Amino acid sequence: MATGRNHRPATRSRGIPEATVARLPLYLRALTALSERSVPTVSSEELAAAAGVNSAKLRKDFSYLGSYGTRGVGYDVEYLVYQISRELGLTQDWPVVIVGIGNLGAALANYGGFASRGFRVAALIDADPAMAGKPVAGIAVQHTDELERIISDNGVSIGVIATPAGAAQQVCERLVAAGVTSILNFAPTVLSVPDGVDVRKVDLSIELQILAFHEQRKAGEEAEASARKGPDGDMPAVMPA
Numbered sequence: 238m239a240t241g242r243n244h245r246p247a248t249r250s251r252g253i254p255e256a257t258v259a260r261l262p263l264y265l266r267a268l269t270a271l272s273e274r275s276v277p278t279v280s281s282e283e284l285a286a287a288a289g290v291n292s293a294k295l296r297k298d299f300s301y302l303g304s305y306g307t308r309g310v311g312y313d314v315e316y317l318v319y320q321i322s323r324e325l326g327l328t329q330d331w332p333v334v335i336v337g338i339g340n341l342g343a344a345l346a347n348y349g350g351f352a353s354r355g356f357r358v359a360a361l362i363d364a365d366p367a368m369a370g371k372p373v374a375g376i377a378v379q380h381t382d383e384l385e386r387i388i389s390d391n392g393v394s395i396g397v398i399a400t401p402a403g404a405a406q407q408v409c410e411r412l413v414a415a416g417v418t419s420i421l422n423f424a425p426t427v428l429s430v431p432d433g434v435d436v437r438k439v440d441l442s443i444e445l446q447i448l449a450f451h452e453q454r455k456a457g458e459e460a461e462a463s464a465r466k467g468p469d470g471d472m473p474a475v476m477p478a
């Protein structure tokens with residue numbers, strides 16, 4: 238929240254702006270790839286390019302972490318991995334439940350990237366009684382009747398919703414009542430949650446629609462450019478008198 242007389246960007250704990258927090262996973266992904274290749278140091282320009290971020294923005298983001306790099310050497314890759322992981326709360330294990338084990342829920346359960354980033358799939362939950370006990374990604378699916386007990390037994394604070402849109406709000410309310418305070422929602426619906434509960438929404442069709450917008454704009458620009466060139470390529474369509 239903006240405080241005082243100066244208008245400041247929205248910040249999280251310890252004064253790190255929300256926009257910086259949103260870029261930390263991008264840096265971490267690029268740094269993890271460097272670490273896997275045993276690269277010891279990286280310049281802000283190289284890392285910015287690998288993360289797809291402007292390098293001045295990267296330096297500013299890292300200054301919030303108290304990380305300034307060494308002139309002529311760059312940033313220590315391992316130390317930055319540690320610093321960013323700590324800032325994102327990834328130095329601890331986060332148990333996660335996935336609710337709705339259809340096509341998407343099963344794909345998410347099978348995704349190895351959660352565990353490698355510190356997110357342990359503690360349980361898979363579905364309302365279909367026929368699913369109960371069936372193994373998905375090596376974990377037996379449990380019925381929604383068990384939802385509250387599962388959340389409490391595993392100390393789960395993060396829930397993933399992959400149910401049909403019509404069921405998502407009710408699932409969300411049950412998760413929150415049981416103690417979940419962060420929700421990753423894949424269902425195409427806006428969830429209402431009480432204060433203190435964070436919701437992140439993932440919608441691939443929205444991303445595709447944005448790409449479609451850019452495709453349309455590019456096609457329009459190309460059409461305009463070729464109309465300007467005229468039928469003979471680089472000749473202007475209208476010759477000056």
Ligand SMILES: NC(=O)c1ccc[n+]([C@@H]2O[C@H](COP(=O)([O-])OP(=O)(O)OC[C@H]3O[C@@H](n4cnc5c(N)ncnc54)[C@H](O)[C@@H]3O)[C@@H](O)[C@H]2O)c1
Binds near residue numbers: 381423
């Ligand atoms: N965000 C995205 O990019 C994206 C991509 C694909 C699908 N989706 C959405 O994800 C959701 C799931 O898609 P899908 O293709 O896996 O559907 P699906 O029909 O294959 O699976 C839905 C599952 O949810 C279960 N379910 C229904 N009501 C429930 C409830 N109240 N509690 C627990 N489980 C319940 C069903 O039994 C089923 O197993 C849909 O809302 C879909 O629109 C989003």
